[in-house]
Amino acid sequence: MRLEERNIExxxxxxRRIDGRRLDELRxxxxxxxxxxxxxxxxxxxxxxxxxxxxxxGPREAHPKHVALPHRAxxxxxxxxxxxxxxxxxxxxxxxxxxxxxKVIREALEPAVLSEHYPRTTIDLFIEVLQSDGGSRCAxxxxxxxxxxxxxxxxxxxxxxxxVGKIAGKVALxxxxxxxxxGEADLPVAIMPQSNVVTLIQMDxxxxxxxxxxxxxxxxxxxxxxxxxxxxxxxxxYLSIKEEVEEKSEPEGEKEx
Amino acid sequence: xxxxxxxxxxxxxxxxxxxxxxxxxxxVHREGDRLFSSKVGVVEIDGDRLGVVPLKGCYVPxxxxxxxxxxxxxxxxxxxxxxxxxYPALLPASEAFAPRTPRSRMDLSKxxxxxxxxxxxxxxxxxxxxxxxxxxxxxxxRVSSGRVVKVSPAxxxxxxxxxxxxxxxxxxxxxxxxxxxxxxxxxxxxxxxxLENVAIQAIRMIEREAHTQGLTDRIxxxxxDKTRGE
Numbered sequence: 001m002r003l004e005e006r007n008i009e010x011x012x013x014x015x016r017r018i019d020g021r022r023l024d025e026l027r028x029x030x031x032x033x034x035x036x037x038x039x040x041x042x043x044x045x046x047x048x049x050x051x052x053x054x055x056x057x058g059p060r061e062a063h064p065k066h067v068a069l070p071h072r073a074x075x076x077x078x079x080x081x082x083x084x085x086x087x088x089x090x091x092x093x094x095x096x097x098x099x100x101x102x103k104v105i106r107e108a109l110e111p112a113v114l115s116e117h118y119p120r121t122t123i124d125l126f127i128e129v130l131q132s133d134g135g136s137r138c139a140x141x142x143x144x145x146x147x148x149x150x151x152x153x154x155x156x157x158x159x160x161x162x163x164v165g166k167i168a169g170k171v172a173l174x175x176x177x178x179x180x181x182x183g184e185a186d187l188p189v190a191i192m193p194q195s196n197v198v199t200l201i202q203m204d205x206x207x208x209x210x211x212x213x214x215x216x217x218x219x220x221x222x223x224x225x226x227x228x229x230x231x232x233x234x235x236x237x238y239l240s241i242k243e244e245v246e247e248k249s250e251p252e253g254e255k256e257x
Numbered sequence: 258x259x260x261x262x263x264x265x266x267x268x269x270x271x272x273x274x275x276x277x278x279x280x281x282x283x284x285v286h287r288e289g290d291r292l293f294s295s296k297v298g299v300v301e302i303d304g305d306r307l308g309v310v311p312l313k314g315c316y317v318p319x320x321x322x323x324x325x326x327x328x329x330x331x332x333x334x335x336x337x338x339x340x341x342x343x344y345p346a347l348l349p350a351s352e353a354f355a356p357r358t359p360r361s362r363m364d365l366s367k368x369x370x371x372x373x374x375x376x377x378x379x380x381x382x383x384x385x386x387x388x389x390x391x392x393x394x395x396x397x398x399r400v401s402s403g404r405v406v407k408v409s410p411a412x413x414x415x416x417x418x419x420x421x422x423x424x425x426x427x428x429x430x431x432x433x434x435x436x437x438x439x440x441x442x443x444x445x446x447x448x449x450x451x452l453e454n455v456a457i458q459a460i461r462m463i464e465r466e467a468h469t470q471g472l473t474d475r476i477x478x479x480x481x482d483k484t485r486g487e
Contacts, residue, residue: 024474040315059315070385112271114286114295119384121343149270152314152411154295156286157271194271194480231269234297238267238312240466245469 002169007144010167010179015178023172025221026162030141033150041151048176049133054143056151061120067122073115074122077106079140080131101137106174108141108190108200108249109162114154115210123153134177135163141190141200142226149234157194158230160223163187164215166207173222187212189219193227196220264302267468268294274307282308299468312468316342316410316440318382325400325438326390328373331365338375341410341440344387348377352391362470374400376436376444396436403446404453407465410441415467416460423463423473430480431456455483 011017021027022052027048036042039055046052062068065135067076079101083092094102105127113123125147127140138161145159165175167183185205207215258277262268274285274292286295287306292301294362298309308465318324318340326338326346335349349403369375369392376397381389392398417424417437428435433447433456443460447453459476466472 019487041313052478061343061345118343150313152296152311154284154286155270156288157293158269168296178348192271194273195288231272233265234269238297241466242469245475249475 008028008178008182010174010182011170015170015174017167019176023170024218026103026174027176029139029226029229031146031229033146033233033240034237039145039147039151041149041153043143043146043150045139045146047135047139047142047174049131050129050136050139051131052136052139052143053128053130054140054147055128056123056144056147056153057126058123058151059088059118059153060124062120062122070122071116071119073118075106075110075113075114075115075118075125076122077109077125077127077144078100079105079127079137081127081132081136085129086133101140104200104202105137105141107186109144109148109159111197111199112155112157112159112192113148114156117154123148123151132201134175134180135188137161138163138188138190142230146230146233157192158227159190159199160193160230161188161190161200162219162222162226162228163189164219164227166205166211166215170220171207173218185211185215187215187219188222189216191220191223193224218224258305260302262300264300265470266300267298268300268309269297270295274300274309278305280306282306284311286308297436310414311411313409314411316340316348318342318344318379318388319439320379320382322379322439323396323437324379324390324440325374325376325378325405325436325442325444326440328369328371328375331371336365336369336375338377338390339409340377340388340390341442342388344378344382344384346377346388346390346477348375348390352380352389353392368400373407374442376400376438400444403444404457406443406445406457406460408441408443408460410439412464412467413437413439415472416463418445418473423476426473426480427456427459427479429486430477431459452484455480458483 034043035044041056043054082234141161164187165183166185167179185207187203190200260275272294284296286293294309298311301308324340326340330337338346340346373477377390377392380389380391403487405426431452437443
């Protein structure tokens with residue numbers, strides 16, 4: 001830990017956090033869909049200082065063949081942090097943490113994908129964290145579900161995720177890296193907003209039952225907000241083409257009259 | 258019965274379409290009596306039947322589809338064909354040679370070699386086994402000339418249009434011969450490279466603007482404009 005990070009005030013007298021946010025304020029989120037040409041589906045998300053790429057390939061033939069299942073598609077996921085994504089260089093080899101996150105992200109998305117439509121195939125998901133600042137698993141899940149939708153893979157619904165934690169004794173939304181490391185608890189939650197099903201919930205640190213309730217409610221509410229943003233991001237590309245086309249054809253119509 | 262969307266509306270996966278006794282069509286997922294879209298697409302309403310026309314997605318083989326595939330391997334019984342589907346297709350030797358050709362006379366690589374493009378028809382497919390294709394029939398067989406255009410398979414119905422309206426406009430205005438493979442591979446051959454270019458340009462425009470209305474008219478205007486003087 002760097003010196004300046006030690007014992008800093010996470011919340012000031014006005015209930016403002018180190019980056020000036022209120023306790024229930026999300027970092028600004030930017031989402032974009034279809035950013036990679038070669039992938040079947042892709043997306044890019046920025047959440048505060050987090051910058052994450054997600055790419056989906058498939059459904060495609062399963063290689064090696066023995067991983068294929070006769071009744072549904074196999075989902076494979078790799079969550080990976082770029083060596084330059086952290087303040088100290090991170091070894092590019094998959095760490096224990098990345099393997100665990102790959103697994104929980106896969107399990108957070110599996111209930112959303114109608115994988116029984118493509119038996120004996122695999123769907124591969126790659127999440128590449130280009131810059132990280134806490135809460136990257138949640139941003140990764142949000143981005144991945146967009147990439148699935150962009151690939152045209154049938155889904156029950158999108159998955160939205162966000163984390164709530166506890167800093168300086170108070171429940172706070174969407175912890176940054178410093179807040180996560182200095183705080184008392186972190187609670188990442190992923191839900192399918194369409195059916196209100198929780199697909200991921202993890203917690204480290206300690207929360208009282210009351211704090212947990214409050215944190216969980218806050219997470220679910222925020223996920224619904226993120227979900228609206230996801231839908232807009234998915235449709236934006238098509239709507240802008242539509243607008244452009246209609247703009248072009250309108251003046252022509254006037255000329256004919 | 259409540260309808261939550263209107264015709265031609267753009268929807269995302271998980272977006273609710275209707276509640277009640279509606280019939281679920283393509284790309285619609287039912288949970289109880291609620292109907293959801295399962296893909297990004299455009300809503301289609303036909304009486305009480307709701308469907309979503311997808312804007313993205315991979316090719317899923319259907320029996321009798323004409324597809325353009327690439328030979329990837331020669332095996333004992335025939336050829337393996339890549340048809341841009343999640344499953345590799347098998348083209349049996351008997352589906353390429355004349356009937357009753359003795360097995361010893363069948364030189365597979367002389368017929369189709371690895372890398373050849375083959376227009377073929379899906380004979381059988383049911384997801385539990387890999388698709389079977391045939392290269393015997395009118396219009397089927399090896400591709401020897403023309404330009405190859407790859408289009409997203411989801412946009413193929415739009416490229417063909419209602420009862421072939423779009424593709425016939427394309428063929429008429431450019432005078433090119435266009436073979437549309439259901440798997441998203443389109444073959445274009447015309448009298449001059451210019452006309453081929455115009456046709457390919459139009460195909461790209463259809464792919465980009467597939468979800469907009471009045472596209473056939475715009476294509477017609479664009480083609481008339483570009484082919485003037487040819």
